[in-house]
Amino acid sequence: xxxxxxxxxxxxxxxxxxxxxxxxxxxxxxxxxxxxxxxxxxxxxxxxxxxxxxxxxxxxxxxxxxxxxxxxxxxxxxxxxxxxxxxxxxxxxxxxxxxxxxxxxxxxxxxxxxxxxxxxxxxxxxxxxxxxxxxxxxxxxxxxxxxxxxxxxxxxxxxxxxxxxxxxxxxxxxxxxxxxxxxxxxxxxxxxxxxxxxxxxxxxxxxxxxxxxxxxxxxxxxxxxxxxxxxxxxxxxxxxxxxxxxxxxxxxxxxxxxxxxxxxxxxxxxxxxxxxxxxxxxxxxxxxxxxxxxxxxxxxxxxxxxxxxxxxxxxxxxxxxxxxxxxxxxxxxxxxxxxxxxxxxxxxxxxxxxxxxxxxxxxxxxxxxxxxxxxxxxxxxxxxxxxxxxxxxxxxxxxxxxxxxxxxxxxxxxxxxxxxxxxxxxxxxxxxxxxxxxxxxxxxxxxxxxxxxxxxxxxxxxxxxxxxxxxxxxxxxxxxxxxxxxxxxxxxxxxxxxx
Numbered sequence: 001x002x003x004x005x006x007x008x009x010x011x012x013x014x015x016x017x018x019x020x021x022x023x024x025x026x027x028x029x030x031x032x033x034x035x036x037x038x039x040x041x042x043x044x045x046x047x048x049x050x051x052x053x054x055x056x057x058x059x060x061x062x063x064x065x066x067x068x069x070x071x072x073x074x075x076x077x078x079x080x081x082x083x084x085x086x087x088x089x090x091x092x093x094x095x096x097x098x099x100x101x102x103x104x105x106x107x108x109x110x111x112x113x114x115x116x117x118x119x120x121x122x123x124x125x126x127x128x129x130x131x132x133x134x135x136x137x138x139x140x141x142x143x144x145x146x147x148x149x150x151x152x153x154x155x156x157x158x159x160x161x162x163x164x165x166x167x168x169x170x171x172x173x174x175x176x177x178x179x180x181x182x183x184x185x186x187x188x189x190x191x192x193x194x195x196x197x198x199x200x201x202x203x204x205x206x207x208x209x210x211x212x213x214x215x216x217x218x219x220x221x222x223x224x225x226x227x228x229x230x231x232x233x234x235x236x237x238x239x240x241x242x243x244x245x246x247x248x249x250x251x252x253x254x255x256x257x258x259x260x261x262x263x264x265x266x267x268x269x270x271x272x273x274x275x276x277x278x279x280x281x282x283x284x285x286x287x288x289x290x291x292x293x294x295x296x297x298x299x300x301x302x303x304x305x306x307x308x309x310x311x312x313x314x315x316x317x318x319x320x321x322x323x324x325x326x327x328x329x330x331x332x333x334x335x336x337x338x339x340x341x342x343x344x345x346x347x348x349x350x351x352x353x354x355x356x357x358x359x360x361x362x363x364x365x366x367x368x369x370x371x372x373x374x375x376x377x378x379x380x381x382x383x384x385x386x387x388x389x390x391x392x393x394x395x396x397x398x399x400x401x402x403x404x405x406x407x408x409x410x411x412x413x414x415x416x417x418x419x420x421x422x423x424x425x426x427x428x429x430x431x432x433x434x435x436x437x438x439x440x441x442x443x444x445x446x447x448x449x450x451x452x453x454x455x456x457x458x459x460x461x462x463x464x465x466x467x468x469x470x471x472x473x474x475x476x477x478x479x480x481x482x483x484x485x486x487x488x489x490x491x492x493x494x495x496x497x498x499x
Contacts, residue, residue: 024048024363026110027069029097031370032138034410036129041075041097042109048363049094050111059107061098069093071366103127110144112351116343119147121351121397132438133449134415135431138371139407146350148399156347161197163344165189167326174322176279185266192230199226201348208353208398234258256284286319353398363394373410376432379403409435414453421488433486437479445483458489 024045031039043066066078075095100106103125112121126141169186176182203222207214214222227234233241234254260280267275275283316324324334331337352363367390369380380388388406396402409431411419419427438446444464451460465480484491 025069026365028367029075034372038100040106043069043075043095046092046094060096063096066093066095114147114346114351117147121146133446134453136410142404144397144402146397148350153348156344160344161194170326171323174326175319180267180269188266196230350398352394366391369406371408373408375408378406412453414456417456
């Protein structure tokens, strides 16, 4: 299916739903040590670093200019290259690494600012470790955030749609207002076209939330159903209802006739006659979706003649001149209008996303993480040796962020001796249930378990259990009985609850 930019044209209003940027790779390697220090290494395009030149030298133990990162070469082993003798991408990557005492010490190395918003797309890190007496729990979460807020997205969508309807109708009236009336087209745009735009954006959001790019057939079916729901039934040259989008000469044989019928139906002159053929063709040539030629037709030549523009470029058409006049009248300059359009677009699609999961290109992350002990929970892929990896495009952060989470349990040396009668899989289950038994750092059971692990004996646990008052501390007695069963210790004495 040919969808270079799935667009919906409503008398010149274009909803651009595809785009892209050149591929850029961001590589991150993180290792958590048993003492909770963090080793971090990054490799990313030099022009992606926040702050002024040289700023990112601060905070890292070592930095260097390197070539393109590869999956197989660790960042610390990447060779230094001389940026003065290399051109293009070969020497446009920054590598830095260091050891950090806490997660807040890691420099912010990926920040995407949103023009006009106080929000950024960035990597947000969180790390905690808990000494549970018999084991240490490590939990890492790193989120690539976006700037989209769903309620604000709806408001921006309506503002964005109305903005382009306003400018398009004003442009047509500026060019043809002395001859034709566009009230019916404007009404149709605000009622039907705006509803279609809203539904298309919700469809895009649905696919984004599902974290996958729609298949060609699925996307075609959903779009055709969406259009039919608004009584917009596309037909082919044979007059039959269309069952497939795209294909050979789709613009010429399907979309252009559709827009032509739309214009003739909703635009009339003072005598009630429909839009003339020359005006129809001029509008069609102007619309980004159906305009098939970069050269203006006879009806589109500027009023002052067909003289070439600067550098031999073709002169603007009458509608392009009208559009510029309308934009300048409303915003003062085209730059101000473009800034407003970008601002609204960012509120709709964020700073990472191009609609329908982009069709290639963009920023890609390759992230690896190592935690002490055994990984017990992760959103990534366990690649062996206690390492977890994530590979994703930044488009996956739309709309509510892309989360990389991992949790591991490292058994204390003394506790390994106490639990040696368990099989590895069963010991893992014991430690996972132990996590649930310890609510916080102030739990009085924690120092007891730590002492047991240090002494490689259950004696501190037995003494603690015997010290409990069965009536006044019934809840704690019950919890200890559960722990005894979990550890397969004999229940006796004050805790006689059966084995």
